[in-house]
Amino acid sequence: MPADTPDLLPGPALTPMALVRAMALAYRARGMDPAAALAQAQIPPEHLNDPQARITAAQMEAVSYAAMRELDDEALGCFERALPWGSYGLLARASLSSPTLAVALKRWCRHHGLLANAVALSVETSGERAAIALRLRRDPGPLTELCVVSVLRNIHGLAAWFVDSRIPLLEAHFPYAPPPHVEAYAVLFDAPARFGTDQAAIHFDSRYLSLPLRRDEAAMSQLLQRALPLTVRSYRRDRLLVQRVRQLLARQPLETHNADDLAALLHTSARTLHRQLREEGANLQALKDEVRRERASQLLLRTDRPIKQVAEAAGFRNEKSFIRAFRAWTGQSPGDFRRR
Structure with a gap:
């Protein structure tokens, strides 16, 4: 490889070769040879028919660019x-x-x-x-x-x-x-x-x-x-993430006790969830407290459910932890809050 040619191979090779093979068919339908485009993307021609072959995102970008220009066809x-x-x-x-x-x-x-x-x-x-x-x-x-x-x-x-x-x-x-x-x-x-x-x-x-x-x-x-x-590359920022997290916490309190459970519902990892929330200026624990406090307050004021049922509906595993958290939020116990 020439010294001034970037190496496109580092990084995970996850894109299926079948997509490149289809590009090669487009060349042949026009009586053209895809060899130059494959070379620019550092794809050995013999790999085209290998069903197990994969290429990197950089290779996919390079071969797509070359094919679009040579064929003068972005489709x-x-x-x-x-x-x-x-x-x-x-x-x-x-x-x-x-x-x-x-x-x-x-x-x-x-x-x-x-x-x-x-x-x-x-x-x-x-x-x-x-x-x-x-x-x-x-x-x-x-x-x-x-x-x-x-x-x-x-x-x-x-x-x-x-x-x-x-x-x-x-x-x-x-x-x-x-x-x-x-x-x-x-x-x-x-x-x-x-x-x-x-x-x-x-x-x-x-x-x-x-x-x-x-x-x-x-x-x-x-x-x-x-x-x-x-x-081939996705954004990190999600401008609706905070709203989506709040919605899940409110609708599925029993399935969102921890970051792993919540991240699974969002089709991501707990680590990525925490990072993306930080990028949006938010914090998962603060969002959980906000949603749970609002839910518990509404139930205490608008229903006569026992405290244990309010705790469960707000997403707490037991009444004791709910009372402790509610007192930290409001300075009152759930019973005092309801009476006042």
Whole structure:
């Protein structure tokens, strides 16, 4: 490797080679050779047909960039027509003036349909859940997985960039059977995956749709110089994390006694949960105290439940620990608080 060529191999190799193999098929459909793109990404050609082969995020970024430029197709052969270099930049710019993420995503999906008829994209909401749905209007054949994965990761990454926040996924749906590398989907989407569904979709908390866009034209120009990392690297900040933690503590007090239990419900680790809360200026114990105090106070004032039942409903394992905590919060025992 030349001295001035960056090494793309360090880091976990988790991206399945099947996605690169689909890119190679797009080359061959046009009578072109993917050798140069593979070389730029430091991918040995003989690994293309190895079902166990994996590449790093940096390699995926490099091979995608090279293929898009050589093919002059940001869709990598997945649609009925090529999307020339800069097409997705135009889509992003067209949504930049939107007041909220909901408006931006709906614009993006509508404008995407003007560029490519092969897929139909939409934003759907149902109560507290939202989804970006993708329906295939034509069969991409062996490029189906590349098409679905790349489009959904593209719009998910752009959405997170628009609001400068992680947007954790609740579920991801795919209209094909589980592939041999199904375990890689936990990395690609970081959410429970369902296969064989009617359409592809990524599901998330609908409250993210009301967040305002936090980017301007200068940030967009900088982004478009290196947009591909959006699809392979996630944000650390989560602007709704504090609200989501409060909601879980209030709704599932018996399942959120400790950080490990709460983190599992949020599909993350306790260590990551504590770090992200610190980044948002919050503290898990303070949030637990706030939610429990509010819940206990309401029950004491509005119901005649025994103290033991109030303690359990507020998320305490026993009455004694509840009385001790309530006295620390208010300077009174639960009984005195109710009487006064």
